[in-house]
Amino acid sequence: MKMVKKYAGVMLCAAVSLSLAACGPQESSSEKTSSKGSELVVWEDKEKSIGIKDAVAEFEKEHDIKVKVVEKPYAQQIEDLRMDGPAGTGPDVLTMPGDQIGTAVTEGLIKELNVEKDVQSLYTDASIQSQMVDQKLYGLPKAVETTVLFYNKDLISEDELPQTLEEWYDYSKKTADGSKFGFLALFDQIYYAQSVMGGYGGYIFGKDKDGNDDPSDLGINNEGAVKGAELIQKFYQDGLFPAGIVGEQGINVLESLFTEGKAAAIISGPWNVEAFSKAGIDYGITKLPKLENGKNMSSFIGVKSYNVSAFSKHAELAQELAVFLANEKNSKKRYEQTKEVPAVQSLASDTDIMKSEAARAVTEQSRFSEQTPNIPEMNEIWTPADSALQTIATGKADPKRALDQAAETAKGQMKAKHSGT
Numbered sequence: 001m002k003m004v005k006k007y008a009g010v011m012l013c014a015a016v017s018l019s020l021a022a023c024g025p026q027e028s029s030s031e032k033t034s035s036k037g038s039e040l041v042v043w044e045d046k047e048k049s050i051g052i053k054d055a056v057a058e059f060e061k062e063h064d065i066k067v068k069v070v071e072k073p074y075a076q077q078i079e080d081l082r083m084d085g086p087a088g089t090g091p092d093v094l095t096m097p098g099d100q101i102g103t104a105v106t107e108g109l110i111k112e113l114n115v116e117k118d119v120q121s122l123y124t125d126a127s128i129q130s131q132m133v134d135q136k137l138y139g140l141p142k143a144v145e146t147t148v149l150f151y152n153k154d155l156i157s158e159d160e161l162p163q164t165l166e167e168w169y170d171y172s173k174k175t176a177d178g179s180k181f182g183f184l185a186l187f188d189q190i191y192y193a194q195s196v197m198g199g200y201g202g203y204i205f206g207k208d209k210d211g212n213d214d215p216s217d218l219g220i221n222n223e224g225a226v227k228g229a230e231l232i233q234k235f236y237q238d239g240l241f242p243a244g245i246v247g248e249q250g251i252n253v254l255e256s257l258f259t260e261g262k263a264a265a266i267i268s269g270p271w272n273v274e275a276f277s278k279a280g281i282d283y284g285i286t287k288l289p290k291l292e293n294g295k296n297m298s299s300f301i302g303v304k305s306y307n308v309s310a311f312s313k314h315a316e317l318a319q320e321l322a323v324f325l326a327n328e329k330n331s332k333k334r335y336e337q338t339k340e341v342p343a344v345q346s347l348a349s350d351t352d353i354m355k356s357e358a359a360r361a362v363t364e365q366s367r368f369s370e371q372t373p374n375i376p377e378m379n380e381i382w383t384p385a386d387s388a389l390q391t392i393a394t395g396k397a398d399p400k401r402a403l404d405q406a407a408e409t410a411k412g413q414m415k416a417k418h419s420g421t
Contacts, residue, residue, distance in 0.1 A: 119323060130305070193228070199296065246390055384407075
């Protein structure tokens with residue numbers, strides 16, 4: 001879902017003490033006695049429930065229970081769970097972005113899953129890792145997404161596509177005239193800008209000795225990040241990006257320029273496949289271009305998952321449903337209805353799925369992608385980093401000074417809001 005990484009981080013309030021992690025109600029022995037006649041509630045993503053309709057019906061029949069499916073924007077479900085869970089009106093199973101897992105665990109909102117290793121091994125490494133906190137599993141991946149390059153075939157053919165971001169700069173120099181543009185991206189936002197900064201060696205968090213995100217090692221203002229930001233700034237300073245794609249409305253302007261045939265190529269995600277098709281654009285999709293250093297532009301891997309509410313009165317049955325919805329058979333069925341790329345390893349080579357240009361592009365770009373950090377400290381990165389990039393885009397600050405300020409702000413917020421940081 002577009003821009004979910006940013007909004008997920010902004011929406012989440014400060015994580016409460018780790019001591020709250022066990023505050024969700026526990027399933028008593030009497031509640032485990034029988035599931036017959038029970039009702040489970042699933043919060044599914046907006047306009048995506050069609051993807052699990054058959055699986056839900058099958059699960060209901062096998063277990064003699066009722067499953068109620070409610071559609072909600074998946075980036076907002078944790079926010080709603082904070083209120084609805086304690087009130088007893090929340091879900092048993094919900095869906096959420098992988099970068100919210102750490103905060104949800106810290107706040108005691110979702111349950112650890114007791115799932116066999118052979119089930120966990122069904123999924124790609126990056127997707128299953130997005131569900132892990134302190135080596136414990138809290139969800140099962142159902143779909144993966146990452147940014148890719150969309151191009152308008154009426155404006156540029158596949159054979160003409162520049163192969164590097166610097167070549168796209170040169171192409172845009174020849175193409176942009178103030179009303180039409182070559183290449184466009186929302187580089188004033190870290191979710192997109194990290195594709196450039198990361199390719200030059202910038203990073204959000206370093207890793208500790210166990211391979212976990214280390215919030216004490218912040219890389220958003222290192223030498224590579226600054227070099228990437230300097231390249232980003234050139235696109236704005238030289239008039240290759242319109243002023244309208246800076247700020248909150250930027251995504252709407254960018255998408256409108258593409259659907260109106262006024263931009264040859266944009267960075268977006270598979271969430272726009274249907275919208276661009278309905279707009280009548282003859283588009284192609286491919287991985288992101290390389291950089292002049294020979295490395296491919298990186299990107300964040302977004303993972304959607306099924307998770308069990310800590311407030312569920314039927315947690316074991318809810319886990320069984322989550323496992324069922326995310327299995328190989330139902331993941332493929334879900335893809336057929338929603339076109340969201342499954343997280344199941346075996347489906348990455350499924351011929352039916354790989355017929356889709358979007359699925360192929362996401363799969364290929366995933367090779368160059370990084371997991372969106374899922375620790376609570378990530379919530380303190382989005383806003384300072386975006387603010388810095390907007391000052392870079394508008395020319396109000398040079399990249400190094402802006403990123404240094406973002407890092408200082410983020411460190412201060414992490415120290416204030418996250419104990420032990």
